[in-house]
Amino acid sequence: MTVEVGDCNGPFLCLALTASNGQGIPALDNYTGVYRPEIHFSPPQHFMNDPNGLHRDAVGTYHLYYQYNPTGLVAGNQHWGHATSQDLYHWENQPIALYPPTADSQVFSGSAVIDANNTSGFFPNQTNGVVAIYTLNTPTSQVQEIAYSYDGGYTFMRYAGNPVIDVNSTQFRDPKVIWHEQTQRWVMVVAHAQEFVIAFYTSPDLKAWTHVSDFSHQGLLGMQWECPNLVRMPVRDTTTGALTTDQDMYILAISINPGAPLGGSATQYFPGTFDGTTFTAVDGAARLTDFAEDNYAGQFFYGISDDEDPISIAWASNWQYTQQVPTAQEGWRSAMSLPRRNFLTNVPRTGWVLASLPYDLSPVLGRVLFKTEWQTEQATSHTTIPADIRAFYVNVTVSGLPASISADASLDIVFSTAHSQESLACGYFFGGDNGFFLDRGGTHGFRNPFFTNSFSTSVLPREDGVWTMTAVVDRSIIEVFLNGGVASATSTFFSTQTLTSVSVSTTGMPSGTTTEWEVRALENTWRGNSSI
C-alpha cells in the first residue's frame, strides 16, 4: 500500500512509503566514509538518535527502529527509521516505519511488542502481530499512542482510539512495554521527564492503561529523565559467568539529559525487584552504564526469552555535540552502540554491576591478524593493520596477578596512524587506585569544548588474578569492556586518517604474570549488502 505524504492527516498513521515512490527507502549511501562504522549500525543518511521498538520477531529477525530525521543532519522532524537483521550486525535498511500524522507533530521514542495472544484484538488471524507504543509530540502535549502492524513490523496502522495515555503534560514520553508473565499483563515504564518520575502502568490489552506506581528522585537527576527500561536480568558469577540461582532480579534503567556528570547525556540503572506493579531498588545508589559519554537511551529487545541474556542497543552519541560531529560531511550523523548481552553480577568492593559484552561477534569476527604474549616485567609490541581492514577487535589478557601490586605496574594500548600523527589510547594501572583511562584527545577530526578528551574508571583485577580488556575499534567508535564487561565505555572519536597501528606495552609488571594480546579483523557488514 502506498500513500502520499499529503494523506498524513487522518486517524491512521501514515504507512511507510514504498520504494516505488522514491521516498520510502532513504537514499542509498555507500557506507564507505572514513568515519562510517563497519559493524555498528548507522543510518543510510541524515540524522539518527534513540533506538526504538527493538524486538526479535516470530521468525527470529531483529528489528531496530530509530528516531530519524529523514530530511536533515540535525535533530528534528522525528520519524521511526527501520532496519532488520538476522545477527544484529548485518543490517538491511527498511522503509521508514512511522511517520508523524500532522505537519506539526513528531513520532518520539517508544517500544514495540509482539502480541502473540492477540490481547489487543488487532490480530484475530495471526500470532506475529506487532504493536508499537510511542510518544506523539505536538506543540501542546506529549501523549502515548499505539500503532499496529499486520506484516511483522514493516508497516503500521495508527490506532483509532489514540491516545492511550494522556495526562495533560508536555514532558511525558518514551514508553517502554514488557509482558509480565506472572500477572499476565503488559507493563509500561514512561518518563515524566522534568519531574524525575518514572510512571509504571499496566494493561491487559495495550489499549487501556492503569497507573500503578511511580519511581522518583533516585540516583542522578540531571535536568531530565528519559527513555526508561524495565527488564528482567539474570545474575551471573563475575569470574565464571555461571548463573547464580534463586535471584529473580530486574533493572530499571533511566537516561539523563542534559546535566549528566560527565556532561550532557548518560544512562543510570537500578538493580532491584519487580512484583508486577512496583519496582524496589536494592539500595539508593546511582550506577552508570558507561564510563565515557557516548551511550544514551539504550533499549532492551522485546522477545528475548528468560533463558537468554537480555540484548540491548544504545545510541552512541551525546546531545552536547551530536549535531556538530564531522560525519555530516559523509551525509549522516550518529551510530548505534554494538548490540550487547547484559547480566547482573556482584563485584568485590563495587557490589551490584550491570555487566555488558558485545553480543556474539562470530558473524563479523575475521582472521587473527596478530597474537603475542610475554612474561617479562617490561615489554612492548606493535602491529600494523592491513589496508583492507578498517575495523578490528583487540583482546588483552593479563593473568597470574598477585593480590598486592605496585601502583607503577601498568599497561598501555595505543591505536595510531603515522599519516596524521593521530592516536587513541587506553591504559590501566594494576595497583594503587586501579585506574583505567580512555583518551580520544589525540584525534584531529573534531574539536568542541563539550567533546571531553578522556574518561576513566577504577576496576580491580579479578579475584583469580586475571585482568582483561576487549576493545572494538570501528572507524569512529571504540567500545571497551573490562573484566568480562563489569565496566564498559562507548566513545566516538574522529580520526581524519584510519588508525592502522596497534601497540601494547607493559611496565613494572609483577613476576609471574603473563600478558597476552591479539588483534582480529572485523568484517565490513555493509559490503555487498543488498540494502545499499
Place this chain on the structure above:
Amino acid sequence: MTVEVGDCNGPFLCLALTASNGQGIPALDNYTGVYRPEIHFSPPQHFMNDPNGLHRDAVGTYHLYYQYNPTGLVAGNQHWGHATSQDLYHWENQPIALYPPTADSQVFSGSAVIDANNTSGFFPNQTNGVVAIYTLNTPTSQVQEIAYSYDGGYTFMRYAGNPVIDVNSTQFRDPKVIWHEQTQRWVMVVAHAQEFVIAFYTSPDLKAWTHVSDFSHQGLLGMQWECPNLVRMPVRDTTTGALTTDQDMYILAISINPGAPLGGSATQYFPGTFDGTTFTAVDGAARLTDFAEDNYAGQFFYGISDDEDPISIAWASNWQYTQQVPTAQEGWRSAMSLPRRNFLTNVPRTGWVLASLPYDLSPVLGRVLFKTEWQTEQATSHTTIPADIRAFYVNVTVSGLPASISADASLDIVFSTAHSQESLACGYFFGGDNGFFLDRGGTHGFRNPFFTNSFSTSVLPREDGVWTMTAVVDRSIIEVFLNGGVASATSTFFSTQTLTSVSVSTTGMPSGTTTEWEVRALENTWRGNSSI
C-alpha cells in the same frame, strides 16, 4: 615546650616542634612560582591533601590544619600541618600541629571543636580549649583518637584513653564532629570507607561515643567513601538570597575516591533533616558539589554560628594526578579551594542545590582593571592584565534575557597568553540545553590521561532573566560560580606562562539583553607575609 622527634613513642602525641629547633616550622618558601596561587592556601613546601580540623577560635582566628607530608612531594607520612588567618585569605604558616606517635602510624583526617563548656574535662580553667578528633592509621587498624590543646590549637596533647572508637577495622576514618544544640551532645560522622556506610555516633564528652545510626548505599558509591560532613544549612531564595523561613535543614556531604563519575575524586551531598541521631535525606538523589574534578574532602568550619552561612574549604586536587602535577618543580603540591560560604536553595527544574560562593573577598579584592557593557547581539572586548597582577576576579552579568532563547545565543570567555599560545576558556549557551563549559585543554604545563581537558554542566538563566558568572583565576586554579553559586567548578590548570589576556564575546544575543563584565585585581596574600 620542645620535644624531640625521638620522643614520639609515648602515650601523648608529640607536640608541635617549635621554631627554635629548626624543624617545627616548615622551611620557608617564597610563594612566587608561576603555579603558586596568590589567594588560595598552599603549603610552604611538600605535599598537602585534605583540610582537617577547620575551626574559628574564641578570638575569631580561623584555623586550617591539613594532611601533610613534611618530607616529600607525594602523599605519605601524614601529619597535620597548620595555618591561621584572620580573614580566610591571608594565612600564616604555623608549626606542624599533630605528629604520628610511632614510625609506622599516620595521623589521618579529622576535625576539631572548641570545648567551651569543658564537656571533656580537659579544660577546667579555660573556655577556649580545642579538641582534635582524627583517625590514627596503623598497618593493622584505623581507629578514632582525640588530642587536646590548651593553647588554642597550636600544640596538642594526645589523650591517654585513646582510641575513643575502635571497631576492629582497617577502613574506618575521617571523623567530623559538631555540637548538636537541641540534644546537648556531640555528634560524629565517620566513614566505613569500603562498605559505603557513614556511621553516626554521639557523645556527651568527646571521649565516650555511642553508635546511633548509619547512612549507607545512597547516591554515588565509587570505590570508597571518605571525609563525611554533617552541617546545618540555611535555605535561601535563589534570586534574592533572602532566607527562606521555617526550614531547619542539614546536608550530609560524602567524598568519593576512587571511582567518581568524572574520574577519581569528587564530593556528593544529600540535603535532609537531622534529629540528633538520624539523618533523613529529602530524597534518594545524588548531587555533586562541583562540575569539574578538583574539589575533594571539603570540610565545614566548626564555630560558625547559626546566624552565619556555613564556611567550607576543600582540597583543590584529584587523587588521579595530584602526585604528578608540575608544581613539584616549585617545591610544593596541592592548594586548597577558596573559602566558601554555603547555603541550600531550590532551583527551578533542578530542585535542591547546595550553593556556594567565595567567602567575602574584600580583603583581597583590588582595583577595577576593566569594565564594559553592551546591548548588541554580537560583540567582543578584551583587556590585558597589568604585569604586576597575577590573580584576578572576573564578573559577567547578562540581564534582560527573555523566557525563550535561541540555542545559538552564546557567550565565550577566554583567558590567554600571547607568549605561549596557552588559553583557558569558558562558554555558555543561553538556550537549548543551557550548557556551560570550562576547558583547560589549552594549557601546556601538564599532560596526563586522567587530567581531563574539559567539564560542563547545564544551568538555566535565573527566572528574573539574569545570568551571572564569577570566576577567580589564580595562577594554577580557576574557580567558577554560576548564577550566585548554584553551580560551581574548581579546576587546576597548568599554564607555563601567566594568563594575562581576558576576552569576552557574545553571539546571537536576544534583543533587549545587556552584557556587562569587569575584571578586578586580586592582591597577593603572601607578599610581605610574616610567615614566609
